[in-house]
Amino acid sequence: MKITFLGATRTVTGSKYLISTDTKKILVDCGLFQGYKELRLRNWNKLPFDAQKIDAVILTHAHIDHSGYLPLLVKNGFKGKIYCTPGTRDLCAILLPDSGHIQEEDANRANRYNYSKHKPALPLYTRDEAITALDQFSPIDFNEPYQLFKNITISFSPAGHIIGSSVVRLEYQNKSIVFSGDLGRPHHLVMKSPAIVSSTDYLVIESTYGDRLHDRSNPLDQIADVVQHTAANGGSVIIPAFAVGRSQDILYCLYQLKKAKRIPDIPIFLDSPMAENVSDLLIKHLNEHTLTREQCKETCQTAQYIKTPDESKAIDQIKTPSIIISASGMVEGGRILHHLKVFLPDHHNTILLTGYQDPGTRGDRLMRGESEIKIHGEMIPVRARIVAMSNMSAHADYEEIIGWLKNFKQKPKKTFITHGDQDSTLSLKNKIEQTLGWKCEIPEYLQSEVL
Numbered sequence: 057m058k059i060t061f062l063g064a065t066r067t068v069t070g071s072k073y074l075i076s077t078d079t080k081k082i083l084v085d086c087g088l089f090q091g092y093k094e095l096r097l098r099n100w101n102k103l104p105f106d107a108q109k110i111d112a113v114i115l116t117h118a119h120i121d122h123s124g125y126l127p128l129l130v131k132n133g134f135k136g137k138i139y140c141t142p143g144t145r146d147l148c149a150i151l152l153p154d155s156g157h158i159q160e161e162d163a164n165r166a167n168r169y170n171y172s173k174h175k176p177a178l179p180l181y182t183r184d185e186a187i188t189a190l191d192q193f194s195p196i197d198f199n200e201p202y203q204l205f206k207n208i209t210i211s212f213s214p215a216g217h218i219i220g221s222s223v224v225r226l227e228y229q230n231k232s233i234v235f236s237g238d239l240g241r242p243h244h245l246v247m248k249s250p251a252i253v254s255s256t257d258y259l260v261i262e263s264t265y266g267d268r269l270h271d272r273s274n275p276l277d278q279i280a281d282v283v284q285h286t287a288a289n290g291g292s293v294i295i296p297a298f299a300v301g302r303s304q305d306i307l308y309c310l311y312q313l314k315k316a317k318r319i320p321d322i323p324i325f326l327d328s329p330m331a332e333n334v335s336d337l338l339i340k341h342l343n344e345h346t347l348t349r350e351q352c353k354e355t356c357q358t359a360q361y362i363k364t365p366d367e368s369k370a371i372d373q374i375k376t377p378s379i380i381i382s383a384s385g386m387v388e389g390g391r392i393l394h395h396l397k398v399f400l401p402d403h404h405n406t407i408l409l410t411g412y413q414d415p416g417t418r419g420d421r422l423m424r425g426e427s428e429i430k431i432h433g434e435m436i437p438v439r440a441r442i443v444a445m446s447n448m449s450a451h452a453d454y455e456e457i458i459g460w461l462k463n464f465k466q467k468p469k470k471t472f473i474t475h476g477d478q479d480s481t482l483s484l485k486n487k488i489e490q491t492l493g494w495k496c497e498i499p500e501y502l503q504s505e506v507l
């Protein structure tokens with residue numbers, strides 16, 4: 057068996073690994089590149105294989121940097137099945153059409169305002185093309201080994217990162233390879249801990265936080281502080297957050313803070329056409345997180361859901377303090393851009409960044425204190441207070457990754473470190489080599505290795 061690294065090499069996006077055997081070609085994850093323009097341009101590159109010749113796709117989880125290329129793969133002729141957990145299937149049914157929709161909107165806007173070099177600017181794929189790709193999904197329950205083809209078995213175990221997220225194990229003849237996907241944390245606000253894995257011949261491990269430790273403080277205290285301070289100043293709190301996972305974590309915090317009367321009773325808006333559907337999934341997949349059915353309901357009822365673009369514009373006109381949660385989390389697209397155009401120039405407001413900010417994204421620029429940022433071709437002054445939280449992550453930090461690896465009873469023959477920037481991958485490599493004495497490698501883009 058051979059592995060080829062087609063993404064997430066020295067970067068956190070574009071996860072795509074090709075497993076080839078004598079007779080089969082299987083893609084593990086099929087994500088979009090995001091962040092820097094050079095990376096995003098890779099989404100337009102011709103793949104080094106024929107999409108029609110791929111026999112199956114396996115998804116670790118639904119985040120777009122792991123699943124967002126699928127509609128394009130299908131458009132290019134992939135006819136096989138897409139295997140994942142039921143939760144991942146449910147989330148992809150929301151996220152992929154939304155991804156197509158965002159790309160159509162971006163292309164339309166670029167054409168309208170004439171700020172793209174491409175005439176006309178085109179979407180990578182449309183909402184309809186994303187919906188077509190959903191027909192090929194084939195969900196498999198957690199911990200149920202499944203014979204994919206003769207000699208090839210796969211299984212999914214919970215990764216504790218978002219609903220449906222999994223650690224994928226693939227066995228071919230007598231060899232095994234485990235993909236960590238995005239690894240969750242032992243003490244997350246909402247998600248259960250990642251499942252223990254105790255052996256594999258080869259391991260592909262993520263390293264988003266390979267060089268960092270999360271702040272161990274309680275996110276509730278920090279959110280309470282930001283909301284109280286901003287509301288007292290007459291400002292609003294704008295939270296760029298991914299509609300899946302992070303938005304529900306924030307709502308859970310706000311629900312608890314409101315219940316304990318630790319924050320004023322100001323309106324909370326969850327502005328995303330898909331967030332309401334995602335919240336329903338918390339109830340559908342109760343066994344993957346720590347909330348009760350009742351807590352799920354109350355968490356979801358904490359916010360008013362904003363569906364249409366007109367409603368979204370209307371909440372920007374409210375003159376009294378409010379909290380607006382809207383995607384995307386790294387401020388790269390979506391409705392958050394419109395809100396920031398309104399709220400960034402006013403020093404009474406606070407922008408609360410709650411997740412990883414990929415270098416080059418607007419979220420990263422805000423975090424670094426840039427005095428103006430470009431939105432829709434227009435420079436917007438940054439006068440609002442910018443607060444970055446580092447305690448809400450859904451990714452294990454390096455101590456938590458090493459803790460998870462310590463469950464292994466034998467050293468893997470080789471551990472490939474992916475899904476992290478240059479510094480994090482290198483740092484995690486050193487830590488694993490020093491702490492566990494394992495043989496590690498940081499693969500390059502398009503590198504192949506015989507296993």
Ligand SMILES: [Zn+2]
Pocket residue numbers: 117119217238
């Ligand atoms: Zn993820």
